[in-house]
Amino acid sequence: xNIVLLSGGSGKRLWxxxxxxxxxxxxxxxxxxxxxxxxxxQRVYRQILSVDASATVTIxxxxxxxSAIHNQLGTDVGISVEPCRRxxxxxxxxxAAYLHDVHKISEEESVVVCPVDPYVEQDYFEALSSLxxxxxxxxxxxxxxxxxxxxxxxxxxxxxxxxxxxISQVSVFKEKPDEETAKSYIAKGALWNGGVFAFRLGYVxxxxxxxxxxxxxxxxxxxxxxxxxxxxxxxxxxHEPQIEVxxxxxxxxxxxxxxxxxxxxxxxxxxxxxxxxxxDNVHVVNELDVPVLCMGLKxxxxxxSPEGILVSDKTQSSYIKPFVDDIDQQIMFAEKSWGSFRVIxxxxxxxxxxxxxxxxxxxxxxxxxxxxxxxxxIAGKGRTIIDGVERxxxxxxxxxxxxxxxxxxxxxxxxxxxxxxxxxxxxxxxKKKLNxxxxxx
Amino acid sequence: xNIVLLSGGSGKRLWxxxxxxxxxxxxxxxxxxxxxxxxxxQRVYRQILSVDASATVTIxxxxxxxSAIHNQLGTDVGISVEPCRRxxxxxxxxxAAYLHDVHKISEEESVVVCPVDPYVEQDYFEALSSLxxxxxxxxxxxxxxxxxxxxxxxxxxxxxxxxxxxISQVSVFKEKPDEETAKSYIAKGALWNGGVFAFRLGYVxxxxxxxxxxxxxxxxxxxxxxxxxxxxxxxxxxHEPQIEVxxxxxxxxxxxxxxxxxxxxxxxxxxxxxxxxxxDNVHVVNELDVPVLCMGLKxxxxxxSPEGILVSDKTQSSYIKPFVDDIDQQIMFAEKSWGSFRVIxxxxxxxxxxxxxxxxxxxxxxxxxxxxxxxxxIAGKGRTIIDGVERxxxxxxxxxxxxxxxxxxxxxxxxxxxxxxxxxxxxxxxKKKLNxxxxxx
Numbered sequence: 088x089n090i091v092l093l094s095g096g097s098g099k100r101l102w103x104x105x106x107x108x109x110x111x112x113x114x115x116x117x118x119x120x121x122x123x124x125x126x127x128x129q130r131v132y133r134q135i136l137s138v139d140a141s142a143t144v145t146i147x148x149x150x151x152x153x154s155a156i157h158n159q160l161g162t163d164v165g166i167s168v169e170p171c172r173r174x175x176x177x178x179x180x181x182x183a184a185y186l187h188d189v190h191k192i193s194e195e196e197s198v199v200v201c202p203v204d205p206y207v208e209q210d211y212f213e214a215l216s217s218l219x220x221x222x223x224x225x226x227x228x229x230x231x232x233x234x235x236x237x238x239x240x241x242x243x244x245x246x247x248x249x250x251x252x253x254i255s256q257v258s259v260f261k262e263k264p265d266e267e268t269a270k271s272y273i274a275k276g277a278l279w280n281g282g283v284f285a286f287r288l289g290y291v292x293x294x295x296x297x298x299x300x301x302x303x304x305x306x307x308x309x310x311x312x313x314x315x316x317x318x319x320x321x322x323x324x325x326h327e328p329q330i331e332v333x334x335x336x337x338x339x340x341x342x343x344x345x346x347x348x349x350x351x352x353x354x355x356x357x358x359x360x361x362x363x364x365x366x367d368n369v370h371v372v373n374e375l376d377v378p379v380l381c382m383g384l385k386x387x388x389x390x391x392s393p394e395g396i397l398v399s400d401k402t403q404s405s406y407i408k409p410f411v412d413d414i415d416q417q418i419m420f421a422e423k424s425w426g427s428f429r430v431i432x433x434x435x436x437x438x439x440x441x442x443x444x445x446x447x448x449x450x451x452x453x454x455x456x457x458x459x460x461x462x463x464x465i466a467g468k469g470r471t472i473i474d475g476v477e478r479x480x481x482x483x484x485x486x487x488x489x490x491x492x493x494x495x496x497x498x499x500x501x502x503x504x505x506x507x508x509x510x511x512x513x514x515x516x517x518k519k520k521l522n523x524x525x526x527x528x
Numbered sequence: 529x530n531i532v533l534l535s536g537g538s539g540k541r542l543w544x545x546x547x548x549x550x551x552x553x554x555x556x557x558x559x560x561x562x563x564x565x566x567x568x569x570q571r572v573y574r575q576i577l578s579v580d581a582s583a584t585v586t587i588x589x590x591x592x593x594x595s596a597i598h599n600q601l602g603t604d605v606g607i608s609v610e611p612c613r614r615x616x617x618x619x620x621x622x623x624a625a626y627l628h629d630v631h632k633i634s635e636e637e638s639v640v641v642c643p644v645d646p647y648v649e650q651d652y653f654e655a656l657s658s659l660x661x662x663x664x665x666x667x668x669x670x671x672x673x674x675x676x677x678x679x680x681x682x683x684x685x686x687x688x689x690x691x692x693x694x695i696s697q698v699s700v701f702k703e704k705p706d707e708e709t710a711k712s713y714i715a716k717g718a719l720w721n722g723g724v725f726a727f728r729l730g731y732v733x734x735x736x737x738x739x740x741x742x743x744x745x746x747x748x749x750x751x752x753x754x755x756x757x758x759x760x761x762x763x764x765x766x767h768e769p770q771i772e773v774x775x776x777x778x779x780x781x782x783x784x785x786x787x788x789x790x791x792x793x794x795x796x797x798x799x800x801x802x803x804x805x806x807x808d809n810v811h812v813v814n815e816l817d818v819p820v821l822c823m824g825l826k827x828x829x830x831x832x833s834p835e836g837i838l839v840s841d842k843t844q845s846s847y848i849k850p851f852v853d854d855i856d857q858q859i860m861f862a863e864k865s866w867g868s869f870r871v872i873x874x875x876x877x878x879x880x881x882x883x884x885x886x887x888x889x890x891x892x893x894x895x896x897x898x899x900x901x902x903x904x905x906i907a908g909k910g911r912t913i914i915d916g917v918e919r920x921x922x923x924x925x926x927x928x929x930x931x932x933x934x935x936x937x938x939x940x941x942x943x944x945x946x947x948x949x950x951x952x953x954x955x956x957x958x959k960k961k962l963n964x965x966x967x968x969x
Contacts, residue, residue: 378855380543381839382848384828387825395819396814397820398839399825403824406804406823407823413802414802432882434906436923439946465948466877482878483928503878505878507906509906509924
């Protein structure tokens with residue numbers, strides 16, 4: 088199976104766990120059989136490989152997610168990097184060109200495109216595999232997955248099939264309806280559109296060449312910024328008369344909101360939490376070091392992270408986005424390719440952060456114009472390069488850097504540093520990347 | 529008016545705002561006419577002085593609260609310091625001896641004893657003043673305040689008066705009843721016992737000398753630890769046949785629980801908070817720097833502090849104590865006579881705290897056996913004494929202290945320091961107080 092996972096979105100709907108620099112698909116929230124936690128992307132990747140160990144998995148995503156994907160999935164997974172966001176048609180076209188030109192997949196082979204964030208069981212991936220086989224064999228140009236609806240949702244698009252067979256021609260597509268209209272669709276045998284498309288690789292490449300002037304993957308990548316934003320539905324699906332839909336009746340939840348996310352949690356709490364007996368259908372996800380005590384709540388989700396605290400009725404939680412858009416705030420933590428950082432104190436004239444570097448990683452060599460910095464190493468061993476001079480550091484060592492001083496730190500083992508920034512104009516933008524002088528490189 | 533305010537209790541019922549080192553009466557939670565916030569003790573003190581500017585106010589409390597009282601009320605207020613906790617009879621006896629021997633109050637003058645935490649208006653203090661005048665004039669040995677009940681509460685003791693006059697003889701006292709019994713008391717004209725006693729000073733001194741063998745205030749203070757714990761009700765009130773009760777029909781709320789505390793809040797939120805329109809009767813007290821977002825909640829209190837996060841149905845919040853008793857955790861912040869500290873990061877092998885010193889204050893000169901410390905000054909000016917050597921410090925200065933090194937910091941202006949503690953056995957107990965060498969004293 089060739090499978091392309093579409094991994095996009097900023098994940099504001101899962102604030103305060105996700106933010107501009109940490110997408111929801113990387114939050115470790117699902118308990119594994121071994122008792123540890125895995126993220127959406129880890130869960131989906133593991134499930135695909137357990138259904139088809141030889142699957143070619145490609146993640147279509149933006150540059151900013153590449154290091155998180157490598158951290159969580161290793162380097163075997165293929166990544167089709169979108170230089171910028173251009174909606175699903177350019178993203179799928181780029182991934183198709185990547186599979187053809189980089190992975191040398193033949194135009195006759197089928198490809199399944201699927202969102203990265205459904206919460207599903209193995210049977211879903213078995214269905215994707217069938218979908219791929221069908222797309223390779225049948226005369227239709229597209230094979231879609233139609234999910235059997237469990238309630239008249241206003242959140243999904245609907246596919247009305249021509250008949251009630253397992254595989255059927257599509258009669259008509261319907262945009263997200265209101266609840267009443269949804270009921271009438273379901274009465275006519277409509278299925279949810281799960282955003283899954285299977286096709287022969289050559290079909291999508293042909294459509295792409297019709298709509299975009301490009302030679303090959305490299306060329307498409309280079310001109311990606313010039314492409315028009317358009318969805319795969321509008322650009323391809325709506326114009327294609329030869330479409331089949333395959334029914335899927337298994338468990339399927341989309342993980343877009345707190346409401347659906349908490350339904351997928353195995354225990355009522357992740358992190359330090361106390362729920363008294365009077366709590367009913369309460370879920371807590373607490374990433375802070377201090378406890379959350381819940382008493383007498385019903386149908387409530389509580390989530391606390393260094394970014395903030397959400398306390399919401401579960402149904403109401405789907406309306407979170409405009410409120411989060413209005414929260415204009417310092418990013419309080421972020422995962423990076425080299426490790427992570429967390430802001431632990433902000434004062435007028437200073438900011439204190441904890442920096443965690445993974446073993447073998449380093450910061451860029453850089454300087455700041457308008458702040459001094461002091462590092463105190465609290466864990467691990469490494470080396471600093473300050474103004475061209477390399478020095479070994481270990482727990483308890485202190486390094487002071489005046490504004491303007493070039494500096495970096497290299498983690499020989501996993502390394503933690505408390506960094507005190509001092510200055511009246513501290514900003515993320517005040518950072519000049521430099522080359523390490525050749526004598527210490 | 530001579531008034532003694534009883535200020536006790538650890539305030540676990542208002543977790544996470546109050547804790548073992550910060551009592552509820554010092555939390556600034558009430559909005560003043562000027563728009564700033566004042567604490568329970570500040571509010572009550574201000575109200576007393578506005579009713580009677582010449583009132584002699586004495587706060588009966590433990591040693592640990594003295595600096596907080598001076599910080600919040602200044603040094604004009606009298607403090608009867610209890611060397612340890614011995615319940616209300618020893619506390620009132622000590623305060624009475626303090627008024628007689630230190631303030632030279634005559635035995636004929638009346639004294640009113642009142643808890644520090646009722647949420648009331650001016651009329652309450654006018655009533656206390658009447659109570660004091662009545663106690664000075666009447667033949668009864670005790671005059672109590674009886675609060676007209678607004679509902680059959682199971683949280684208060686009841687006083688059943690002999691008649692319905694404003695001032696009446698007490699027929700009988702009743703312990704906290706269940707709700708049904710409370711209804712029957714109220715049908716008989718019962719009043720809530722507000723814990724307020726007025727008496728002539730000589731009366732309580734006489735009782736005290738009968739029950740405790742002591743000469744004067746100093747002697748009683750010195751033997752305070754040897755006294756038996758007993759309440760004023762058991763030791764005095766129950767044995768006194770000559771008791772009057774005076775009705776009070778004004779606003780009265782006791783601030784013991786989140787439920788009653790939030791009733792007294794003028795706005796739904798203190799600190800960074802967003803409540804959507806679907807919230808109903810929701811209160812937020814947020815002491816963190818990050819926002820709390822509440823959606824679709826009803827009758828809920830949310831409080832966040834460096835100690836933890838409470839999310840509770842308001843009625844349920846009265847059952848908080850056993851849950852807080854079970855939370856065994858590092859104290860994350862505390863107010864001290866010299867300023868305050870807040871733990872901002874805890875790792876295996878290190879702890880990082882922010883220390884704020886008030887201008888003119890200093891830490892004790894001390895050393896630690898099992899941890900190194902690094903200070904980075906982030907605000908203000910002062911001096912350090914490290915191993916007997918004094919040095920000026922200002923913003924950006926860094927001081928490293930190995931385990932065993934005697935050290936202190938003196939704030940010439942308000943001063944803030946990030947302190948990184950490094951060691952595998954960090955504990956509050958690892959602190960040796962030292963004398964500053966004479967040459968730098």
